[in-house]
Amino acid sequence: MSTTPVPHPHDVTEPPVYPRGTVRALLDTDHVTPATRAALRARLADDPGAAAPRALDADAYAVLRAACARLVPQPDRGTPDGDPPVDVAAMIDARLADGPGDGWRYAVLPADAEAYRRGLAALDAHARATFGAPFAALDGAARDAALGAAQRGAVGDDPLGVPGWAGGPAARWFEELLAEACECYYSHPLAQEEIGYAGMADVPAWRALGLDVVDPREPRPVEPRPLGAAARG
């Protein structure tokens, strides 16, 4: 099998932009094993946003949704001719409801679902105290400021009455939230199309292992972007 060189100007600084639909097209081919296809198709078909939250109550879930919208903003999705957004908050709630966990937690944090409840409550309380409105009602910039405070651990103790949340635990919880949001988002076929990932199409063996070469089934950037070109497409 032949390999294909990928042309690129050597001073590329803008990240590449890949065409839509690449992973979805690969799922229909023999380049993907049945086990892989089943896992990715299920994730694509899942529309968890349609269901009510199961692990969190409505208030906490509203905060989580508003937080995820800033952690992984998707202004390019959900437009009439675009793809639907990846529902990160729903994936997190489903995981909290169904488990299993990931096998460990920071000892300074309570069990996962409880940590989410406290962390989201503390974030909301911080928003109310600082901006005079619930977190979910804030504009993007104010939500970012509140999330930044949570990342630094600079939120108050949570209003659920458990002392000792501010500082270490609050910052660790934010780290957990952000890591889980990233893991959910980048496990989604739509996000994988966005970054030009084709690792799921691993049949037969990859041949193009060097630099600047791809196998024919790998996505190539829409157009190479020379230095100074507009940031995004």
Added chain:
Amino acid sequence: MADAPPRRYADGEVVDAVVVGTGAGGAPVLARLAAAGLHVVALEAGRRWDPARDFATDEREQAKLFWTDERLSAGGDPVPLGNNNSGNGVGGSTLHFTAYTPRAQADDFRLRAEFGVGEDWPLGYDDLEPYYDELEAFLGVSGPPDYPWGPPRRAAYPLAPLPANGAARLMARGCDAFGIRTAPAPNAALSAPYFRDGVGWRAACTNRGFCQAGCSVGAKASTDVTFVPLAERHGAEVRPGCFVTGFERDGAGRVTGVVYVAGGPDGGVERRQRCRAVFLAAGAVETPRLLLLHGLANSSGQVGRHFMAHTGLQLWARFAEDVRPYKGIPGALISEDTHRPPDADFAGGYLLQSIGVMPVTYASQLARGRGLWGDALREHMRGYNHTAGINILGECLPHAGNCVELSAELDARGLPKPRVTFTNGENERRLTAHAERVMRAVWDAAGARDVWAFARNAHLIGTCRMGRDGAAAVVDADGRSFDVPNLYISDNSTFPSALAVNPALTIMALALRTADRFLERARRGEG
């Protein structure tokens, strides 16, 4: 050889040995004892997978390979557990190990003699060399014809190196410019189809870069496709879904049986397998946890102590070239030029390896290590295909305060959850700082931009150290408990020091040696 179907032993039957766990430490013992004609049973908490049918090339789906019973991580540098550290299933952590298999060097075993810190081993390179030779041939290690570091080798690697992927080429470019020697890394993954008696043919690596989430083609030498089938061909029984919770003992304190729960935490049935000897190979968290639960084999007070985790700093960078970090064996290139750096202000040393990475793992590290979110996160991730990494594997000294203990919290089985406490010491910090300087220079020379460091510790080591003196160690050089003469430990917990190499090959070498010493003792009629 005899093609006997695997045996099934009744719980009431007294078998020669029970092996607890089927990972790097357990499976080789099982195979060795079975080949000698012993009646052996392995009890494995996890399930048995059929890689071709069950393993998706999808990180989220493959989370099922990891140990998901909750553990607490504490200390100044809490070690991520779960997918960073231990597996669950027939094959244990080898199901998701990256297959990197360098040998330890002779001086790794004598850190205290050389530097006055750390701990010396009660055995040396010469004791393990024949086992390294045997293992590389059995597993089918792919590696360079002339490995540049360590003692002269008696045999070349059995297979040619795996192809260099993008990260390997970039690291080689940087190291060449900076004056560091590199070589294709030894990997226990097949660069060509490979046949072994008792195992059959295994297929070559398809460069799918997915070793850390399970090899669906059987090219990687995880124990489920190597030592486990070999053991079964020799009549061993492997019982998946069996979680060991305790032991039966006689008046003299010898183990007479192993208590386990078959069929999962809820609705499981408690059973016991009678036996003449037990080999604990449950890994460096669950092995000490079991012993601590029962106050067993701990007259030294060392069970759970001196937990170590290699320093594993990763330096990620962005390149103009298209790298595609999901392709090729992840750790394709090695350098051990930093094994004993001349300008070191620390004891021990480290090795360098190039690393590929899967997108979910990379994004997760980006979140934890760099705290990126929002537009900056998505922007950065769109450069994923231009990303390459270098990783170190560095010595970690045994500190008394780093440990595995029983916490006050109970798990679904009603057993205390383990708490792992870890803080890097001054030596680890200096070593890591040295490595970061070297790696930055290498990446600069290779033309990297947007370089960022992800500090981490990896591998669960120590907690039941071996030694010469029963007052200061849990087991002797043969892996035999000083307190309970028919209890052996064969896993990462027996390491008295961390070694500046990845542990799996050495765990397996020790396992084979432990089994051979046990067999010699049995032949002499000693119990």
